[in-house]
Amino acid sequence: MLNKPLFYRSSYLAIALLLLISPLCRAYNIHSKPTLERIAETKTITLGYQDDAFPFSYIESQHPAGYSIDICNKIVDALKVKLKIKDLKVRWVKSSTASQFVLIKNHVTDMMCIPAFYSEARHQQAEFTLPFFFSSTRFITRKNNHTDTIHDLAGHSVLVKSGTIYVEQLHQLNKMNDLNLNIELDNNNNAAFHNIESGESPALISSYVLLKGMMTLAPNPDEFEISDEVFSQPIPAGLLLPLNDRDFKSFVDDTMKLILISKDFTNLYQHWFMSPIPPKAINLNIPMSTALKALISATSNDTN
Structure with a gap:
């Protein structure tokens, strides 16, 4: 936990x-x-x-x-x-x-x-x-990654949009739970989600509502899932x-x-x-x- x-x-x-x-x-x-x-x-x-x-x-x-x-x-x-x-x-x-x-x-x-x-x-x-x-903070990933929790991402690279509060949250989670995450920044939600679609990045961290918006706009939304695990109230x-x-x-x-x-x-x-x-x-x-x-x-x- x-x-x-x-x-x-x-x-x-x-x-x-x-x-x-x-x-x-x-x-x-x-x-x-x-x-x-x-x-x-x-x-x-x-x-x-x-x-x-x-x-x-x-x-x-x-x-x-x-x-x-x-x-x-x-x-x-x-x-x-x-x-x-x-x-x-x-x-x-x-x-x-x-x-x-x-x-x-x-x-x-x-x-x-x-x-x-x-x-x-x-x-x-x-x-x-x-x-x-x-809205709470969560992450989105491809279902075939079998990634259910932030611990499943330990040691991997994850995407987060620059200038957001999620950058600070992720750094805190990374430090407090010794996850050894490589935090990569992107300046556009659509470009970041494309990296998830292509399999270039395993997960994108953002607010639940924005993640659901990106997922529903995707050609194949059923290929993605948003974590049940939340990182903020x-x-x-x-x-x-x-x-x-x-x-x-x-x-x-x-x-x-x-x-x-x-x-x-x-x-x-x-x-x-x-x-x-x-x-x-x-x-x-x-x-x-x-x-x-x-x-x-x-x-x-x-x-x-």
């Missing part, structure tokens, strides 16, 4: 609730205009997206699409009302998991519309919105916002509260995780987690 690292024993729902009621207090950055003021002046909001994070953020018909993209669009609709700008322009900037923090820090984007899984180290680089998903995923901008974070979080407790959110979740997703009619069949239900309940109580 794996030794349980510290992050495994953490209460990520408690982190989510902390983000709900108490944004971090930081010194205001005098070198940049507040985000809301800048958006009002330019009548443009700049949003980041990924093309390899199905079903959260990917490209469909040459446009960003996905669960987190839909949530961002709802926030933009609320922003149009707040700023009284009906023709607010949306500019999309392609990002990666690793570059998203640089884009936010340098104000290249106003908000990242991709699933940013929370960690304390990441929270020092950017603000997180309220979570809209929770369900981790909250939110959108990234700039540091030191309390007004913008407050607006986005207030909007997120209304989104989470609305009937539209239930329909949105059902569309992306419990229904066939066009055009390939892929059904991920991932019921809403206990952690997300608890957050919605707490948000509803707080709002009322």
Whole structure:
């Protein structure tokens, strides 16, 4: 059995609730205009997206699409009302998991519309919105590898996407359990999964939801399996916002509260995780987690 690292024993729902009621207090950055003021002046909001994070953020018909993209669009609709700008322009900037923090820090984007899984180290680089998903860390492998646990991978090379929280998790597991893993980094989920398909690499470590998305998109999904073994409790995923901008974070979080407790959110979740997703009619069949239900309940109580 794996030794349980510290992050495994953490209460990520408690982190989510902390983000709900108490944004971090930081010194205001005098070198940049507040985000809301800048958006009002330019009548443009700049949003980041990924093309390899199905079903959260990917490209469909040459446009960003996905669960987190839909949530961002709802926030933009609320922003149009707040700023009284009906023709607010949306500019999309392609990002990666690793570059998203640089884009936010340098104000290249106003908000990242991709699933940013929370960690304390990441929270020092950017603000997180309220979570809209929770997912644990697992690995995917080909069934014919007969790999059931992380110990079966001991001494082998494993893939993990650069810039993710899974890199840190894997290093901790490797050290605490003396697995002698060779950790290889890739910067694209689709390319990493191709290495699993070809047999070049035995396993890819990521969040369960992203792994299931990759598997269901594969030509032969039955050839793969996702580990039952988990390396973390369900981790909250939110959108990234700039540091030191309390007004913008407050607006986005207030909007997120209304989104989470609305009937539209239930329909949105059902569309992306419990229904066939066009055009390939892929059904991920991932019921809403206990952690997300608890957050919605707490948000509803707080709002009322």
